[in-house]
Amino acid sequence: MTDVHDAREALGARLRELRRAAGLTNRKLAQLSGWHESKVSKIEFARIKPSDDDVRAYCRHCDAADQLPDLLATARNIEVAYLEWQKVLGTGLKRRQQKSLKLEASAAHIRDFQPQIVPGLLQTAEYAAAKLRRGIEFHRLPDDIDDAVSKRMERQRVLYQRDHLFHFLIAEQALHTTVGDDSVMIGQLDRLFSVFGLPRVTIGIVPATAEAMVVSTNFVMFDNRLVMVEGTAAELTISQPREIDVYGRAFDTLAGQSVTGEQARELIRSALRGRSALPSA
Numbered sequence: 001m002t003d004v005h006d007a008r009e010a011l012g013a014r015l016r017e018l019r020r021a022a023g024l025t026n027r028k029l030a031q032l033s034g035w036h037e038s039k040v041s042k043i044e045f046a047r048i049k050p051s052d053d054d055v056r057a058y059c060r061h062c063d064a065a066d067q068l069p070d071l072l073a074t075a076r077n078i079e080v081a082y083l084e085w086q087k088v089l090g091t092g093l094k095r096r097q098q099k100s101l102k103l104e105a106s107a108a109h110i111r112d113f114q115p116q117i118v119p120g121l122l123q124t125a126e127y128a129a130a131k132l133r134r135g136i137e138f139h140r141l142p143d144d145i146d147d148a149v150s151k152r153m154e155r156q157r158v159l160y161q162r163d164h165l166f167h168f169l170i171a172e173q174a175l176h177t178t179v180g181d182d183s184v185m186i187g188q189l190d191r192l193f194s195v196f197g198l199p200r201v202t203i204g205i206v207p208a209t210a211e212a213m214v215v216s217t218n219f220v221m222f223d224n225r226l227v228m229v230e231g232t233a234a235e236l237t238i239s240q241p242r243e244i245d246v247y248g249r250a251f252d253t254l255a256g257q258s259v260t261g262e263q264a265r266e267l268i269r270s271a272l273r274g275r276s277a278l279p280s281a
Contacts, residue, residue: 008046011074015058016044022062033057050075073239093132093141093148101155107222108164111251114218115171117179118188121156122168122195122203127188128152130180159198166201169254172208175271182275189272193265204258205267213257214250221247 019029019040026040033054042048050058055075059068100120104110112119117131129149136143158164178185195201219229227238227247238244259267 007074008049011050011071012044012046014071014074015050015055018058018062018064018067019044022064024062029058029061032061052076070241073241077237077239093135093144097148097151097155101151101158103222103226103228104155104158104164107226109167109221109223110164111167111169111221112218113169113216113220113251113254114174115216116177116218117174118170118192119168120152121159121166122192123152124184124188124191125149125153126184127179127191130184159195159201162200164200167204167251167255168202169204169206169251169258171206172267175205175268176274186272186275189268189275192268196261196265202260203264204255204260205264206254206258207267210257214253216250216254219247219250221251224248 019026024032027037029035030037030040035057039048043050043054052072052075055071056068059065059071104121110121112121118127120128123131129145132148132152133145135141136145159166175189179188192203196203217229217231219227221227221244224241224244225239227244229236229238238247258264
């Protein structure tokens with residue numbers, strides 16, 4: 001889905017398929033639901049957004065109760081599923097960091113895949129500042145870098161809460177992608193070593209030579225209820241159970257390809273050796 005209208009059209013098409021599969025005409029479904037006949041057409045062709053009660057009526061009269069949770073999640077999140085970064089970050093980066101803090105605090109199990117950079121919850125302050133600075137410049141945002149970095153560091157307290165579990169998957173490329181400069185990268189790679197000792201944190205690194213079994217952008221899973229995907233121009237919130245299942249399978253596949261423990265540490269050491277061998281500016 002690229003925008004709200006596309007999402008509404010897709011939902012309308014799914015509801016239309018349910019009605020037709022049940023052998024109901026527009027008029028019959030409207031009669032059963034107590035609606036004006038035109039409402040069915042308006043819902044199915046995205047001229048109006050169906051309410052929760054409307055979706056329940058479709059599932060009840062079309063004998064599709066098993067699809068109700070997924071359809072309700074789709075309907076409820078149409079307006080917020082796709083948000084342009086200018087809308088999310090229009091007042092600066094601190095607000096977005098606060099949103100992440102709340103999401104992380106409310107989830108018992110967080111799974112995070114990052115193909116290019118180190119995950120935010122594992123970043124040093126210097127790495128975070130360099131990464132966020134580039135975000136401010138690229139998206140032409142108000143400069144609140146100090147507040148944003150402070151809030152990102154505050155988010156990391158969740159790593160030490162006993163009621164949370166974390167599984168980070170990092171592509172090997174992220175160990176080599178330069179954020180800031182060599183000194184920033186060396187500090188960040190050293191930080192990763194210390195995180196290995198945290199009792200409720202698993203870190204897996206997907207080797208650069210691993211087969212391309214799943215080709216994916218970054219995503220973060222909050223339990224089995226929400227997935228956040230950060231694109232170049234927008235942020236996507238996924239809450240439909242069937243789509244969350246797809247991301248779950250992707251994460252499991254990548255986790256199966258990752259290395260942990262001493263093998264992961266050796267990949268980090270290799271990246272550190274590369275930085276140490278680089279000539280200073």
